[in-house]
Amino acid sequence: MDGGKYSLFVIKIGGNIINSPQALQSFLKDFAAVPGHKILIHGGGKIATKIGDQLGVSSQYVNGRRITDDDTIDIVTMVYGGLVNKKIVAQLQALNCNAIGLTGADANIIPATKRPVKLINGAPVDFGWVGDIDNEKLIINNLKLIMDAGFTPVFAPLTHDGEGHILNTNADTIASVLAVGLSQFYNVRLIYCFEKKGVLEDVTDDHSVIRNINKEKYRQLLDENKLFEGILPKIDNAFAAIDAGVNEVLIGDAEDLIRNTTNSTEGTLITC
Amino acid sequence: MDGGKYSLFVIKIGGNIINSPQALQSFLKDFAAVPGHKILIHGGGKIATKIGDQLGVSSQYVNGRRITDDDTIDIVTMVYGGLVNKKIVAQLQALNCNAIGLTGADANIIPATKRPVKLINGAPVDFGWVGDIDNEKLIINNLKLIMDAGFTPVFAPLTHDGEGHILNTNADTIASVLAVGLSQFYNVRLIYCFEKKGVLEDVTDDHSVIRNINKEKYRQLLDENKLFEGILPKIDNAFAAIDAGVNEVLIGDAEDLIRNTTNSTEGTLITC
Numbered sequence: 001m002d003g004g005k006y007s008l009f010v011i012k013i014g015g016n017i018i019n020s021p022q023a024l025q026s027f028l029k030d031f032a033a034v035p036g037h038k039i040l041i042h043g044g045g046k047i048a049t050k051i052g053d054q055l056g057v058s059s060q061y062v063n064g065r066r067i068t069d070d071d072t073i074d075i076v077t078m079v080y081g082g083l084v085n086k087k088i089v090a091q092l093q094a095l096n097c098n099a100i101g102l103t104g105a106d107a108n109i110i111p112a113t114k115r116p117v118k119l120i121n122g123a124p125v126d127f128g129w130v131g132d133i134d135n136e137k138l139i140i141n142n143l144k145l146i147m148d149a150g151f152t153p154v155f156a157p158l159t160h161d162g163e164g165h166i167l168n169t170n171a172d173t174i175a176s177v178l179a180v181g182l183s184q185f186y187n188v189r190l191i192y193c194f195e196k197k198g199v200l201e202d203v204t205d206d207h208s209v210i211r212n213i214n215k216e217k218y219r220q221l222l223d224e225n226k227l228f229e230g231i232l233p234k235i236d237n238a239f240a241a242i243d244a245g246v247n248e249v250l251i252g253d254a255e256d257l258i259r260n261t262t263n264s265t266e267g268t269l270i271t272c
Numbered sequence: 273m274d275g276g277k278y279s280l281f282v283i284k285i286g287g288n289i290i291n292s293p294q295a296l297q298s299f300l301k302d303f304a305a306v307p308g309h310k311i312l313i314h315g316g317g318k319i320a321t322k323i324g325d326q327l328g329v330s331s332q333y334v335n336g337r338r339i340t341d342d343d344t345i346d347i348v349t350m351v352y353g354g355l356v357n358k359k360i361v362a363q364l365q366a367l368n369c370n371a372i373g374l375t376g377a378d379a380n381i382i383p384a385t386k387r388p389v390k391l392i393n394g395a396p397v398d399f400g401w402v403g404d405i406d407n408e409k410l411i412i413n414n415l416k417l418i419m420d421a422g423f424t425p426v427f428a429p430l431t432h433d434g435e436g437h438i439l440n441t442n443a444d445t446i447a448s449v450l451a452v453g454l455s456q457f458y459n460v461r462l463i464y465c466f467e468k469k470g471v472l473e474d475v476t477d478d479h480s481v482i483r484n485i486n487k488e489k490y491r492q493l494l495d496e497n498k499l500f501e502g503i504l505p506k507i508d509n510a511f512a513a514i515d516a517g518v519n520e521v522l523i524g525d526a527e528d529l530i531r532n533t534t535n536s537t538e539g540t541l542i543t544c
Contacts, residue, residue, distance in 0.1 A: 051350075055323070078350035086349050089375070089432075090377045093432055094436035099377075101377075103373070108374045142421075142423075165362055272449065
């Protein structure tokens with residue numbers, strides 16, 4: 001840890017919070033109370049699907065992969081970039097947190113590339129308006145300028161292709177990319193809010209949270225076959241972020257946010 | 273004019289541009305080419321009504337006034353704050369204009385007050401989630417910080433009440449309020465893009481644009497009963513903005529934007 005840097009919390013919330021106005025309000029109250037530098041990245045939740053259904057635009061899947069066609073990118077731009085993002089901003093303002101709602105297109109912070117057609121199980125899949133981020137192209141200085149002005153960024157999971165199109169981009173990825181980019185200026189704890197209290201040693205026991213995972217412990221857990229398979233990509237991504245400069249990644253419950261932004265964490269703290 | 277200040281163009285576009293992808297693309301190309309400091313304020317156009325209709329939310333009117341009920345504020349937040357705003361931002365980025373999409377809630381720039389129930393023709397009218405701006409409460413320094421960072425603000429016609437709610441606010445008013453607020457830092461020309469080339473001396477003749485109107489000329493035109501009644505509120509608002517610090521107001525055609533950001537204007541230039 002570089003003691004000369006300020007601390008920064010990069011916090012990602014997903015559908016389980018966005019879908020419940022009560023859970024969201026409670027989370028935002030805690031988020032506003034987190035001292036110092038912080039960024040929020042939100043997913044979209046079910047509302048885009050619901051509004052899509054009402055508009056007669058149903059989610060298209062090819063080989064089990066969701067496709068972002070012309071109608072769908074309009075819907076997620078409206079719902080993620082407008083409805084969800086601006087409501088969060090207005091609620092944070094009411095809590096005296098000077099939020100500014102952003103997509104990766106705003107201030108050109110996250111240029112991305114439209115995902116090329118890929119062969120999956122031998123068949124070509126066009127994912128449509130989905131953006132993959134090239135970390136090298138991130139313009140983190142533009143985000144730093146906004147933070148230095150005293151604002152708290154709130155990101156919708158959208159980027160752009162530099163050719164005039166908004167792209168749908170995974171919120172976990174945006175959180176990770178921003179955390180890595182900002183690690184040159186801050187000591188970063190990247191927090192993924194999750195449905196569980198943390199990574200569980202026994203998936204049937206919500207109290208079996210593994211408090212700390214480093215690379216050695218991770219190898220040991222893998223050897224012992226103790227981890228639920230679904231959590232492995234999250235842990236792999238966490239180590240990738242740490243290898244790229246992030247100090248710590250925490251996987252925990254949104255309800256524990258206040259504790260999880262102190263040294264007395266409740267969730268699973270992943271360090272090198 | 274204070275020669276020590278930089279020039280700033282505050283430019284408002286309405287439905288006639290937003291409703292046509294071709295007109296919008298052409299306008300944005302010109303906007304991106306305007307040198308120096310500039311701000312764009314856009315209205316919503318017909319798309320909010322269209323999407324509202326598709327979602328089964330029809331515009332409600334009471335005594336001829338449009339009401340912004342719970343469903344309607346969600347729709348305009350999605351459409352103005354998300355779809356229209358972020359598409360404009362992505363298109364400007366493609367034109368090398370470093371745009372940042374904002375509502376009045378973002379960075380707390382435009383706090384507003386929910387319009388109180390008013391008696392109209394003796395009957396109480398609740399306009400719903402409509403925001404009136406109190407110029408005194410504008411936090412123009414937060415907008416200045418964003419501009420000083422090198423970004424070009426693009427405003428959707430939305431504000432907030434400081435209690436967690438987004439409010440629907442007239443785009444002409446937002447343009448005027450921002451132009452007035454920024455006039456302490458810049459020499460401001462406020463440009464209203466319009467369906468006509470400018471204010472017409474003869475409404476049946478599109479070529480009869482009045483090139484300059486000052487207060488004396490305005491009195492003379494009023495005395496001669498030469499002006500179309502619908503234009504009077506626009507001119508009154510223009511003089512109010514000028515009295516409050518804006519240098520010039522220009523009413524003109526979006527197609528003439530390039531000329532209208534030089535000294536060789538095509539539209540109607542209103543000065544004190």
